[in-house]
Amino acid sequence: MSEFFQTFLNPGVMAESSGLLLRGLWVTVQACLIVIPGGLFFGAGLALAQTLAPAWGARSLSWGVDLIRAFPPLVLLVLIVHGLPFLRIEPPPLLGVGIALTINTSTYYGEILRAGILSIEPTQWEAARSTGLGTAATLRHVILPQGVRNVLPDLAGNTLEAVKLTSLASVVALPDLLRMARVAQGVHFNPSPLILAAVLYLALLWPLVRLIRRMGGRAVLPA
Amino acid sequence: MSAVLELRGVGKTFAGVPALRDIHLAVGTSELVALIGPSGSGKSTLLRCCNRLAEPDAGDVVFEGEPVPAGGAELASVRRRMGMVFQAFNLYPHLNALENAALAPRRAAGLSHGEAETAAREALERVGLGDRTSAMPDGLSGGQQQRVAIARALALRPRILLLDEPTSALDPELVGSVLRVIRSLKEDGVAMLIATHEIAFAREAADRIAFLADGEILECGPPAEILDRPRTERLQSFLSRL
Numbered sequence: 001m002s003e004f005f006q007t008f009l010n011p012g013v014m015a016e017s018s019g020l021l022l023r024g025l026w027v028t029v030q031a032c033l034i035v036i037p038g039g040l041f042f043g044a045g046l047a048l049a050q051t052l053a054p055a056w057g058a059r060s061l062s063w064g065v066d067l068i069r070a071f072p073p074l075v076l077l078v079l080i081v082h083g084l085p086f087l088r089i090e091p092p093p094l095l096g097v098g099i100a101l102t103i104n105t106s107t108y109y110g111e112i113l114r115a116g117i118l119s120i121e122p123t124q125w126e127a128a129r130s131t132g133l134g135t136a137a138t139l140r141h142v143i144l145p146q147g148v149r150n151v152l153p154d155l156a157g158n159t160l161e162a163v164k165l166t167s168l169a170s171v172v173a174l175p176d177l178l179r180m181a182r183v184a185q186g187v188h189f190n191p192s193p194l195i196l197a198a199v200l201y202l203a204l205l206w207p208l209v210r211l212i213r214r215m216g217g218r219a220v221l222p223a
Numbered sequence: 224m225s226a227v228l229e230l231r232g233v234g235k236t237f238a239g240v241p242a243l244r245d246i247h248l249a250v251g252t253s254e255l256v257a258l259i260g261p262s263g264s265g266k267s268t269l270l271r272c273c274n275r276l277a278e279p280d281a282g283d284v285v286f287e288g289e290p291v292p293a294g295g296a297e298l299a300s301v302r303r304r305m306g307m308v309f310q311a312f313n314l315y316p317h318l319n320a321l322e323n324a325a326l327a328p329r330r331a332a333g334l335s336h337g338e339a340e341t342a343a344r345e346a347l348e349r350v351g352l353g354d355r356t357s358a359m360p361d362g363l364s365g366g367q368q369q370r371v372a373i374a375r376a377l378a379l380r381p382r383i384l385l386l387d388e389p390t391s392a393l394d395p396e397l398v399g400s401v402l403r404v405i406r407s408l409k410e411d412g413v414a415m416l417i418a419t420h421e422i423a424f425a426r427e428a429a430d431r432i433a434f435l436a437d438g439e440i441l442e443c444g445p446p447a448e449i450l451d452r453p454r455t456e457r458l459q460s461f462l463s464r465l
Contacts, residue, residue: 131327
């Protein structure tokens with residue numbers, strides 16, 4: 001048993017690699033600060049465009065969304081980070097990762113928000129329209145406040161996935177939390193830094209996980 | 224009497240099935256016109272054609288002397304002056320009573336926040352709910368919800384109210400409170416076009432009653448004439464089954 005502890009929970013190794021891992025954690029947090037707001041922003045754009053576009057436009061958008069969702073995010077990441085330089089576009093690594101993962105996660109956010117909009121009965125649109133409210137005002141004050149509330153647990157769940165998605169960045173040499181843990185593992189010939197990284201991910205995600213659990217118990221609004 | 228709202232030969236077809244045929248009907252200033260008829264006779268469709276929630280296929284809807292515009296800001300402006308009340312209330316469940324009534328004055332009519340709230344408060348007082356302004360819809364009874372819905376329409380100071388079976392979704396003991404509000408609005412001179420199954424109410428409150436069957440107005444006239452001396456067989460059998 002003590003061999004197990006020495007291998008996976010080695011306090012000396014953890015202490016020595018903690019500086020490296022904290023730097024990695026900061027990179028992960030930065031990636032999240034690009035990917036989550038970016039994904040929500042473009043996801044909202046996709047959802048609104050599909051709601052308001054004429055049928056053919058909505059159909060082509062949904063094709064695009066499905067294509068991106070079916071595309072492995074790892075391949076998308078490699079294509080963008082290592083492909084853009086061929087077009088003489090060389091974004092800093094963090095931004096390249098941010099762009100690739102935002103493209104991926106915005107399609108999921110978009111579908112969730114679209115489901116939220118569709119969860120509101122047409123009679124709410126009619127009531128608003130009968131008082132002379134336009135489409136934008138109806139969306140903003142009647143449909144979205146209810147629709148977003150109906151899908152809050154799903155939005156939070158996708159945010160959780162987005163945070164974990166950023167660990168893919170280690171593949172393209174971005175010094176994120178997972179990458180730094182792998183580096184420390186190599187330096188010490190010991191996997192304890194990986195466990196420490198898991199603990200740091202947990203610290204990052206735990207509040208969100210609990211929030212989702214709390215929201216899951218709440219009744220969904222009647223339309 | 225000058226007409227606030229006039230339908231001239233309005234027709235509407237749903238997937239090849241005619242829902243309204245050649246409807247001619249006018250509602251004058253301060254006039255209350257009741258639409259009666261069996262379910263599916265086209266009462267709702269007629270009301271929805273007035274503010275173009277349903278698009279008429281034929282004929283003209285004329286509001287205050289002008290044809291109701293097809294869309295855009297002009298249609299929105301007409302809709303503000305033509306209040307609508309739905310059978311299922313259709314209140315905004317995430318907003319309280321005051322916010323429900325203040326939303327359109329603020330966001331459609333462009334009043335300031337304070338003006339919109341004042342208009343909403345006055346409208347709620349008019350329907351007897353001045354003390355429930357901060358109540359959420361699911362904390363109100365059906366009758367109270369429908370009165371908030373009436374206040375939502377009134378807050379825009381409309382020239383006419385279109386009421387689509389406003390008491391049909393209510394428990395019997397709550398019907399009276401809504402009908403009382405409608406009666407008091409009539410006394411204040413609000414023009415109304417109301418689809419209803421409350422024949423006793425129509426007899427006592429309506430200036431005229433129009434009987435609709437299979438999308439056509441078969442008879443139209445003062446309550447005594449329509450209810451006591453029905454001319455068509457359809458109306459006679461409709462009244463006998465009540």
